[in-house]
Amino acid sequence: MTTSTENAALKIMVIDDSSTIRRSAEIFLGQAGYQIVLAEDGFDALAKMNDHHPDLIFCDILMPRLDGYQTCALIRKSSRFRHTPVVMLSSKDGLFDRARGAMVGSNAYLTKPFTKDSLLRTVREHTAQAASR
Template structure:
């Protein structure tokens, strides 16, 4: 059923301190027709949220300065973005890690290394078409 919804062109933010991870996600998502906004850390992501208003955020957990849990919590506390899905990306997938992600409002947890299919499945599950879109 989600296949019928046109998600082409929606804005997706990828927040990760690893250039390799950011580039991999950008390639996968751009090839699938998404607009990709890249952020190097939580502070960079929060600054870009206002300008770009992504439909969904993929956020690394382990980052310097502001980690993914803090970043997710700040996004979810903001009235403009509390409904924006945040998908945590991490190599830490223990029960406590997942519980902490859930506590700060994360919508899903993807473990690294992620695949093109896992990113696109998360988008199909959580992303909404741009509001006001007449397509």
């Protein structure tokens, strides 16, 4: 079992144009002791990534300017962040969305609205994988 001090070393980025989703994730992850970086869209996220070096990225699919698929593809093309786990967020739980997310390199898919338990379980699964590399 990880402690909140161990969690504090992990930085999680949440990219979503919905302030409600960003706020929910911030509360759930903050209560668990993680550091949180919030971004409103793909451009905002890409600008913040170099400064914050997230250990895990949650990325909404439907966003203005740069959608989640484009954002994930750009993250995968980055030599610095290509191995950072990316979890796609979507209110649609369709096979097409999951397949398209996998095609651009996402590691997993989480349906919104997510619960605190599902969010934290996803974080644990993907940060444990990252730590074992």
